Amino acid sequence: MADQREWPLWEIFIRGQHGASHRHVGSLHAPDAEMAIKHARDVYTRRKEGVSIWAVPSAQIAASSPSKKGPMYDPAEDKTYRHPTFFDIPKDVGPM
Amino acid sequence: MQAEFPEFLLRMGDNTLVLGHRLSEWCGKGPVLEEDIALANTALDLIGQTQMWLGLAGEVEGKGRSADDLAMLRDAWDFRCCLLVQQPNGDFGQTILRQYLFDQWHLLMLGALADSRDDRIAAIAAKAEKEVTYHTERSAELVVGLGDGTEESRGRMQAALDLLYPFVGELFVGDAVDAALAAEGVAPDPAQLRAPYDTALTATMSAATLTVPDSRFAHRGGRDGSRHSEHLGHLLAQMQWLQRAYPGATW
Numbered sequence: 001m002a003d004q005r006e007w008p009l010w011e012i013f014i015r016g017q018h019g020a021s022h023r024h025v026g027s028l029h030a031p032d033a034e035m036a037i038k039h040a041r042d043v044y045t046r047r048k049e050g051v052s053i054w055a056v057p058s059a060q061i062a063a064s065s066p067s068k069k070g071p072m073y074d075p076a077e078d079k080t081y082r083h084p085t086f087f088d089i090p091k092d093v094g095p096m
Numbered sequence: 097m098q099a100e101f102p103e104f105l106l107r108m109g110d111n112t113l114v115l116g117h118r119l120s121e122w123c124g125k126g127p128v129l130e131e132d133i134a135l136a137n138t139a140l141d142l143i144g145q146t147q148m149w150l151g152l153a154g155e156v157e158g159k160g161r162s163a164d165d166l167a168m169l170r171d172a173w174d175f176r177c178c179l180l181v182q183q184p185n186g187d188f189g190q191t192i193l194r195q196y197l198f199d200q201w202h203l204l205m206l207g208a209l210a211d212s213r214d215d216r217i218a219a220i221a222a223k224a225e226k227e228v229t230y231h232t233e234r235s236a237e238l239v240v241g242l243g244d245g246t247e248e249s250r251g252r253m254q255a256a257l258d259l260l261y262p263f264v265g266e267l268f269v270g271d272a273v274d275a276a277l278a279a280e281g282v283a284p285d286p287a288q289l290r291a292p293y294d295t296a297l298t299a300t301m302s303a304a305t306l307t308v309p310d311s312r313f314a315h316r317g318g319r320d321g322s323r324h325s326e327h328l329g330h331l332l333a334q335m336q337w338l339q340r341a342y343p344g345a346t347w
Contacts (some may be wrong), residue, residue, distance in 0.1 A: 041132040042137045
């Protein structure tokens with residue numbers, strides 16, 4: 001934010017017509033939150049892709065460091081109990 | 097009503113056509129990518145509305161002219177757009193201020209037309225009103241942001257308002273065409289829209305710390321085609337040249 005002439009960056013999340021949760025769709029620049037949502041509508045929802053928009057200042061997002069990818073996300077494949085893939089989910093439950 | 101009906105439809109459709117074309121001139125030249133996209137989206141909305149208004153105009157006129165024919169093959173004197181939409185883009189602030197002045201009127205007009213006794217007009221108005229509600233929110237917010245902004249942005253917005261305000265009055269001056277349609281309950285008397293327009297304009301301009309000029313002087317001659325601005329012919333030359341040079345060309 002050193003340059004005041006540059007609008008801040010916002011991360012945009014859209015909840016689709018049939019989606020249960022907001023999904024990250026991309027980022028854009030805007031002077032404030034209201035305008036970020038308007039720009040998001042113009043950039044990401046012109047074809048009825050969504051029913052709800054969240055705009056979050058990118059600077060407010062704490063992110064993990066890519067270099068720590070291994071230790072943080074290595075899923076320990078040999079511990080089968082961590083991967084509950086052997087349950088049958090009834091259709092009526094919908095997205096979980 | 098035979099003659100007045102298509103005349104009114106041309107006024108609606110030519111406004112959206114000419115302003116849509118003006119906004120399309122920004123394509124690829126917007127001050128930031130997001131605004132470039134937003135201006136193009138607004139232009140597309142307006143051109144879509146043009147297809148509906150001019151499509152119906154061609155239908156009721158009964159001479160077999162399509163919306164494309166009306167848009168691309170009429171000369172300046174047959175256009176019925178207000179002078180405001182003909183004004184050049186100027187800087188970004190001038191474009192946005194012109195947009196707000198038009199949007200606010202457009203929104204009130206479409207709101208009234210949604211109750212038209214003519215079902216076809218009511219249907220087009222209801223569809224367009226959704227888009228124009230967004231256009232108005234967007235342009236009003238930008239006018240406030242730029243007006244109540246830096247010394248430079250405020251100065252530019254005030255200059256744009258001083259320049260464009262004399263073109264606002266024309267929107268509210270009715271004639272025989274308007275009287276005939278109002279009598280039939282097809283369209284409102286334009287003068288009725290002035291009070292709600294002024295209320296909205298005053299609120300937006302005061303939030304934007306801009307001063308609306310005192311003078312109610314109004315340039316006229318666009319919506320009845322009696323005296324268009326010098327800009328319209330140039331705009332049409334740009335917009336129509338392809339159909340004029342290669343009649344019937346499609347792609």
